[in-house]
Amino acid sequence: MSLQEALDDCLIDFDRRVLVTDLLEKYKLTYKEAHETLEAHIKQQERANNKFEKRFLVHGMKANGDGELYTIVQGEDKLKEWLGKLQNSQSHLYSVEIAGGSKSAAPIFKPMQHVEVKLAKLEERAGAATSKPVTNGTDHKPLNGNGVTAKPASVKVEPTKTTSSKVEPTKATGSKVEAAASKEEQKKSPPSAQKGKGKAAAAPSKKGSINSFFSAAPAAKAAQPPKETKSAAGSKAASGSMDNFFKKQPTSTSSESKKSPTESVKKELTATNTSVQLFDEEEEASSDEEEKLDKLRRKVVGSGDESDDDDAGSKPKTSKRRRISDSEDEEQPQKKSTESQSKKEAEVEEAIDVDAAVATNETFLDDDGFVITVRPKKQAQAATAAKKKTSPTTKKKSPPAAASKAGKMAKETPKTKQSNISSFFTKK
Amino acid sequence: MFEARLGQATILKKILDAIKDLLNEGTFDCSDSGIQLQAMDNSHVSLVSLTLRSDGFDKFRCDRNLSMGMNLGSMAKILKCANNEDNVTMKAQDNADTVTIMFESANQEKVSDYEMKLMNLDQEHLGIPETDYSCVVRMPAMEFARICRDLAQFSESVVICCTKEGVKFSASGDVGTANIKLAQTGSVDKEEEAVIIDMQEPVTLTFACRYLNAFTKATPLSTQVQLSMCADVPLVVEYAIKDLGHIRYYLAPKIEDNET
Numbered sequence: 001m002s003l004q005e006a007l008d009d010c011l012i013d014f015d016r017r018v019l020v021t022d023l024l025e026k027y028k029l030t031y032k033e034a035h036e037t038l039e040a041h042i043k044q045q046e047r048a049n050n051k052f053e054k055r056f057l058v059h060g061m062k063a064n065g066d067g068e069l070y071t072i073v074q075g076e077d078k079l080k081e082w083l084g085k086l087q088n089s090q091s092h093l094y095s096v097e098i099a100g101g102s103k104s105a106a107p108i109f110k111p112m113q114h115v116e117v118k119l120a121k122l123e124e125r126a127g128a129a130t131s132k133p134v135t136n137g138t139d140h141k142p143l144n145g146n147g148v149t150a151k152p153a154s155v156k157v158e159p160t161k162t163t164s165s166k167v168e169p170t171k172a173t174g175s176k177v178e179a180a181a182s183k184e185e186q187k188k189s190p191p192s193a194q195k196g197k198g199k200a201a202a203a204p205s206k207k208g209s210i211n212s213f214f215s216a217a218p219a220a221k222a223a224q225p226p227k228e229t230k231s232a233a234g235s236k237a238a239s240g241s242m243d244n245f246f247k248k249q250p251t252s253t254s255s256e257s258k259k260s261p262t263e264s265v266k267k268e269l270t271a272t273n274t275s276v277q278l279f280d281e282e283e284e285a286s287s288d289e290e291e292k293l294d295k296l297r298r299k300v301v302g303s304g305d306e307s308d309d310d311d312a313g314s315k316p317k318t319s320k321r322r323r324i325s326d327s328e329d330e331e332q333p334q335k336k337s338t339e340s341q342s343k344k345e346a347e348v349e350e351a352i353d354v355d356a357a358v359a360t361n362e363t364f365l366d367d368d369g370f371v372i373t374v375r376p377k378k379q380a381q382a383a384t385a386a387k388k389k390t391s392p393t394t395k396k397k398s399p400p401a402a403a404s405k406a407g408k409m410a411k412e413t414p415k416t417k418q419s420n421i422s423s424f425f426t427k428k
Numbered sequence: 429m430f431e432a433r434l435g436q437a438t439i440l441k442k443i444l445d446a447i448k449d450l451l452n453e454g455t456f457d458c459s460d461s462g463i464q465l466q467a468m469d470n471s472h473v474s475l476v477s478l479t480l481r482s483d484g485f486d487k488f489r490c491d492r493n494l495s496m497g498m499n500l501g502s503m504a505k506i507l508k509c510a511n512n513e514d515n516v517t518m519k520a521q522d523n524a525d526t527v528t529i530m531f532e533s534a535n536q537e538k539v540s541d542y543e544m545k546l547m548n549l550d551q552e553h554l555g556i557p558e559t560d561y562s563c564v565v566r567m568p569a570m571e572f573a574r575i576c577r578d579l580a581q582f583s584e585s586v587v588i589c590c591t592k593e594g595v596k597f598s599a600s601g602d603v604g605t606a607n608i609k610l611a612q613t614g615s616v617d618k619e620e621e622a623v624i625i626d627m628q629e630p631v632t633l634t635f636a637c638r639y640l641n642a643f644t645k646a647t648p649l650s651t652q653v654q655l656s657m658c659a660d661v662p663l664v665v666e667y668a669i670k671d672l673g674h675i676r677y678y679l680a681p682k683i684e685d686n687e688t
Contacts, residue, residue, distance in 0.1 A: 415684070415685045416585065416634050416682035416683060416684055416685055417682060417684075417685040418636055418680065419473075419680040419681060419682065420472050420473065420680060421468055421472055421473055421474055421475045421554075421662060421678055421679070421680040422468065422472050422552070422554060423680070424661060424662050424678075424680060425475070425554035425555055425556055425557070425662075426554065426555045427552055427553070427554060427555070428552075428553040428554065428555045
């Protein structure tokens with residue numbers, strides 16, 4: 001049904017305040033269409049001595065440059081007054097009602113529920129979907145001061161939301177309500193943002209485009225080296241003493257549990273590589289899972305002595321592990337490897353007389369906390385060249401007969417290039 | 429008005445198959461003497477020259493000279509819709525932008541026609557001078573195709589050496605070397621199996637295998653192929669189309685790279 005039909009059939013009750021936003025929403029019209037139809041109807045009605053009270057939304061810049069102002073003014077006289085007050089002001093018809101007091105007041109401000117562009121992160125508040133024409137209670141009057149103007153800040157924010165700004169009939173002040181709402185939003189928004197991020201991250205992989213496969217490979221490679229160094233270090237150290245270490249492990253942990261956590265940490269820090277390996281291995285079963293298990297255990301066992309002991313034993317264990325895994329101890333083998341690398345590089349540098357100023361290594365910590373050493377291209381190339389020079393074992397020896405044959409063939413078949421056919425014929 | 433009718437669609441099919449690998453598009457120049465097409469491949473290394481004489485057609489009418497630029501792939505697709513024994517008729521109005529290709533079955537029970545859009549192709553036409561070739565080799569088309577196919581496995585290039593003794597095709601690459609010698613046949617029962625060499629002076633030229641293999645797509649058109657060679661002149665590989673005309677491929681030789 002169109003708005004015109006609804007007006008003609010008196011389906012719109014002007015005894016209640018009729019908001020233009022409601023009409024826009026209900027009849028899915030543009031503001032211009034709704035306004036024109038409504039104006040026409042009002043004029044027609046006014047000819048029959050029906051008087052209407054109009055409210056206008058005024059928007060403009062404050063004269064003193066304090067910023068934007070949105071306000072709703074009652075009557076055309078006040079509208080003119082406000083338009084004069086504000087700079088770059090504009091006004092729109094906001095609501096219409098029968099003059100002389102409507103039977104039930106409409107909400108002072110009710111933003112659009114229907115939005116042309118849906119914002120990605122917007123969540124509909126529960127109950128917002130089932131919004132009925134709400135009548136304002138008397139409690140709300142203080143919120144809008146004189147009942148006409150609204151606070152620009154609150155008005156400014158709200159039109160962007162799809163959630164209704166219905167104020168629940170609590171006795172809280174406007175500011176409190178706002179604060180609560182903003183808190184609510186803060187609480188809500190992070191997960192939604194995370195969701196969005198997650199979706200964004202997952203989207204390319206879901207699509208399964210060929211790019212995703214290929215682009216992933218170098219990244220994986222880039223991520224691999226630290227792991228490799230880790231595992232390499234682990235395997236080196238583990239070669240002889242892995243079994244022994246596991247045998248020793250229970251005794252060491254039991255003794256550690258008796259000692260204070262700090263002491264145990266110190267001990268771990270000063271421990272040899274074998275301890276690092278243990279954590280590397282155990283890291284695979286993540287510490288988070290361990291924690292969960294511990295919590296479960298605690299819950300199940302309750303407050304018995306045994307459980308306390310368990311806790312005492314397990315708590316420092318996990319914390320210790322965390323500290324150690326977060327500490328520099330994990331990075332030591334890498335550092336060592338990088339040091340050895342840099343030493344080698346230095347040697348190579350000397351060997352090939354690369355300019356020291358140009359060929360400086362760039363060492364930095366990456367996002368994951370790994371030490372990355374980047375060699376300049378020149379140096380890298382020179383290094384590879386030097387390696388080629390210095391490592392005769394890598395050279396593939398081709399059978400002499402084949403080599404000589406190839407040489408012969410090269411001699412026999414002179415290098416040729418393809419000529420162009422048009423160079424042999426003249427253009428017509 | 430242009431109208432050309434051939435008794436067997438298979439000939440036109442074979443012609444299209446012979447050129448569509450080298451050329452994506454081509455302009456058929458129609459005149460009262462017949463249909464001609466000349467075009468270079470995309471890399472401008474080879475040139476295709478097709479001549480179909482008007483007297484070779486069952487019916488040929490060309491009121492005005494007409495150039496019909498066609499997508500050869502599309503035309504080949506259309507021709508695939510024809511049965512080998514169908515009559516094929518090509519029709520076009522003067523200044524028309526489409527050509528109609530009509531297939532009629534032998535008993536006239538089935539008639540199908542296809543309309544294809546013509547293209548405005550801006551192609552260069554090259555003047556091919558008459559050349560006295562030092563060596564002209566006539567040999568079975570199948571044999572030539574086989575040689576080209578085999579040698580392509582060894583190298584990108586084939587050296588064709590024509591001497592008194594015969595013609596030698598050789599290729600050398602990483603795999604090794606391959607030499608195929610064909611001597612002139614003394615006396616053969618079947619003319620199409622003969623290898624005939626007409627040599628004024630020996631010639632050795634190097635050609636790209638890839639193009640030679642593309643030329644051999646015309647093998648179904650003719651039992652014999654003629655190779656005409658002269659030093660520093662493009663090789664001519666000619667397949668005669670019986671009673672209708674010929675298709676000639678010109679291939680620029682590979683020349684010694686002096687820079688290296």
